[in-house]
Amino acid sequence: MRMKTKDCFAQEVFVTRPNLPSIGELSPLIRKALKRRQVTNFGELHNQLEEGLREALGVKHVVLCCNGTMGLFLLLRALGLKGRVITTAFTFPATVHAVVMAGLEPLFCDIDPDDYTLDADEAEKKLRKDVSCILGVNVFGNPCDIEALGALGKKHGIPVIYDSAHAFFCRYKDKIIGGFGDAEVFSFHATKLFSTIEGGAVTTNNREIYLRLKELINFGIHSEDSVPGIGLNGKLSEIHAAFGLLSLDRIGPVLKKLQALSGCYRQMLSCVPGLKFQKSRPGSKVNNQYMTVEVLPEEFGLTRDQLHAALKKQNVITRKYFYPPAHRYECYSSSGFARSAELPDTDKVAERILCLPIYATLDMKDVKKICGLIRSIQKNAR
Ligand SMILES: Cc1ncc(COP(=O)(O)O)c(C=O)c1O
Incomplete structure (x- = not known):
């Protein structure tokens, strides 16, 4: 399809861009860490960040980790689990790989076709x-x-945990995400709205889980003379903690900007036939870190892949998150848990979902232009 030159982007607009501090903001913190000659192993910046997050997330314990995947893996180990873990295939590979790497077997349940989260009835x-x-x-x-899910866990006497990699500063019923279930895991990767570049955290109100995890992220070491756990090196360095402290300071304006951009997308795309937005759970408040649409091909006139390709031609880079769903990964093609999974809604959403560009430094006028492009692609679809 031909677009007028003014409609196209001269440079690629990525689906996300990191929120970065300036070197001027960063250097005093790094300089102090260098001067102390403590650059990792639970230094001052690390401890400040843990404290800041405990306060911000209203949770008793925070264990910072080198990334969210490590947090998930070591949490599963800390819980001393065996057998199967009920989870979803509509996620980033890290969730399911952590389960498998921990020697457990995923038992996939389908998702709610409107809000994309684990279907609790099917889990039951x-x-x-x-x-x-x-x-x-x-x-x-x-x-x-x-x-x-909490009631189900209680009834069966099993822990309920959350992969909250996407949910930093999201809320449910006026309570911030972080203190729900037995523990939650965050990713602080550079693509996330709160970031330590690489990093993550496990949050919990359970002291036993906290103490076990604290050891497992430090090679399983309890004390100078005692190594009771089989742990790994999951620590977060002082340099990464410095990025985190500065990111925490800026979170308010970032959330505000994302909300405005998301509002603009929703307003301008709501009239486009064949685009469906993710439904929010009543009582929830999302952080707008992702702007997703489902492309319903019959009504839109193009498939998701066709829209993805058409936008790419105009330098708008979108992502098919999460496609393929985990039960369709090649690495699990011979695994019984993947082969036996029947997940019609997961498959349907994975075929249709598209993440549009959204990040705090994205201009509102660019969002308007992207919406204009999508509208004109749809109009010319047939
Ligand atoms: C749902 C989900 N879980 C886990 C992770 C892994 O986090 P990390 O990249 O910090 O290891 C991600 C990363 O984007 C994710 O999207």
Whole structure:
């Protein structure tokens, strides 16, 4: 399709861009760490960040980690689980790989076709004796059915944990995400709205989980003379903590900007036939870190892949998150848990979903232009 030159972007607009501090903001913190000659192993900046997050997330314990995947993996190990873990295939590879790497087997349940979170009714139907944990994903910041999953965990005496990689500063019923279930895991990767460049955290109100994790992220060491746990090196360095402290300071304006951009997308795209937005759980407040649309090909006139390609031609880079869903990864093609998974809604959403560019430094006029492009692609679709 031909676009007028003024409609195109001269340079690529990426789906996300990191929120970075200036070198001027960063250097005093780094300089102090260098002067102290403590650049990792639970230094002052690390401890300040843990404290800041405890306060911001209203949770008793925070364990900072070198990334969210490590946090997930070591949390699963800290819980001493066996057998199967109920989870979703509509997620980033890290969720399911962490389960498998921890020696556990995913038991996939389908998602709600409107909010994309784990279907609690299906989880209840599939729950059996060898299930030792429920792992929900607060996907694109939308909280899971926290009450239903919590009740299910309680009834069966198993922990409920959340992959909250997308859900920093999201809320559910006036409570900030971080203190729900037995523990939650965040990613602080550079693509996230709160970032330590690489990093993550496990948050919990359970002291036992906290103490076990503290050891597991430090090679399983308890004291100079005692190594009771099989742990790894999951620590966050002082340099990464410095980025985190500065990112925490800026979170308010970032959230405000993302909300405005998301509002603009929603307003300008709501009239486009064949585009569906993720539904938020009642009582939730998302952080707008992701701007997703589902492309319904019959009504839109093009498939998701065709829209993805058409936007790419105009230098607008979108992402098919999360496609393929985990039960369709090549690495699990011979695994019984993937082959036996029947997840029609997961497959449907994965075929249609598209993440549009959104990040704090994106100009509103660029969002308007992207919406204009999508409208004209749709109009010319047939
Ligand atoms: C849902 C989900 N879980 C886990 C992760 C892994 O986080 P990290 O990249 O910090 O290891 C990601 C990363 O984007 C994610 O999207």
